[in-house]
Amino acid sequence: MDKQNRPIGFFDSGLGGISVLRACTALLPREDFLYFGDSAHAPYGEKSLETVRSLTLQAVDSLIDQGVKAVVVACNTATSAAITLLRDKYPSLPIIGIEPAVKPAAQAHNSSSVLVMATPLTIQEDKYQKLAAAFCHEANVISLPCKGLAELVEQGHLEDAVMDEYLQALFLPFRHCSVEYIVLGCTHYPFVRSAIRRNFGQPVEIIDGSDGTARQLKRQLEAAGLLTSQEEPGRVTFRNSRPEMLDKCRELYNLEY
Numbered sequence: 001m002d003k004q005n006r007p008i009g010f011f012d013s014g015l016g017g018i019s020v021l022r023a024c025t026a027l028l029p030r031e032d033f034l035y036f037g038d039s040a041h042a043p044y045g046e047k048s049l050e051t052v053r054s055l056t057l058q059a060v061d062s063l064i065d066q067g068v069k070a071v072v073v074a075c076n077t078a079t080s081a082a083i084t085l086l087r088d089k090y091p092s093l094p095i096i097g098i099e100p101a102v103k104p105a106a107q108a109h110n111s112s113s114v115l116v117m118a119t120p121l122t123i124q125e126d127k128y129q130k131l132a133a134a135f136c137h138e139a140n141v142i143s144l145p146c147k148g149l150a151e152l153v154e155q156g157h158l159e160d161a162v163m164d165e166y167l168q169a170l171f172l173p174f175r176h177c178s179v180e181y182i183v184l185g186c187t188h189y190p191f192v193r194s195a196i197r198r199n200f201g202q203p204v205e206i207i208d209g210s211d212g213t214a215r216q217l218k219r220q221l222e223a224a225g226l227l228t229s230q231e232e233p234g235r236v237t238f239r240n241s242r243p244e245m246l247d248k249c250r251e252l253y254n255l256e257y
């Protein structure tokens with residue numbers, strides 16, 4: 001098969017990266033995608049840096065062995081832990097990561113406080129700390145580690161009382177703060193965007209990094225001469241380290257949220 005017609009590899013700790021995959025298939029509808037979710041080891045955001053590095057390298061090695069032409073690390077946690085290692089290991093392969101969309105939120109004209117929701121590991125890592133520091137003069141950037149939230153999404157608590165209760169407790173300290181933007185800094189969180197909006201209890205803009213990642217993927221494929229020449233719609237193949245999650249993958253891929 002011509003190199004440009006090989007699939008694009010996608011990786012997340014589990015289901016979350018499907019929110020990014022949707023943005024990518026919308027922008028690049030003729031590309032084939034091979035999505036691997038490591039639900040057997042989710043959540044990554046509460047593991048050690050070393051463990052996340054090793055799981056990420058293993059997953060990406062396996063996608064590359066299957067012949068993908070590029071890799072999207074559709075996981076903020078894995079990106080902050082391992083993107084540099086991956087790019088050092090595979091210097092000639094386009095490898096696209098995702099990071100919390102702090103920049104557009106902090107630079108929005110009406111923005112003075114930005115609440116960044118992400119996993120504990122993402123927030124603790126240097127990459128995020130530098131990002132938040134770079135925009136702290138443009139807005140009050142508040143970092144909110146959301147222990148347990150990605151796991152609830154993995155378990156299927158999207159729009160139910162369990163999710164409401166979790167979010168009510170999480171947002172309690174912000175009841176009397178004025179916040180203009182919430183940044184979804186974990187790819188699992190867009191699936192609970194409505195629940196986040198409802199439970200936050202004050203009008204707020206909510207943004208995530210999916211569209212930016214899709215545009216970056218397109219730019220990198222173009223630059224490498226790797227855009228597909230196929231005319232027909234592309235295919236999406238799901239794999240998961242917990243095969244019983246495959247139906248859930250397809251369901252989330254088609255879910256309205």
Ligand code: DGL
Nearest residue numbers: 016043044045076077187
């Ligand atoms: N979806 C991932 C992220 O974007 C991580 C969730 C997890 O496994 O903790 O950070």
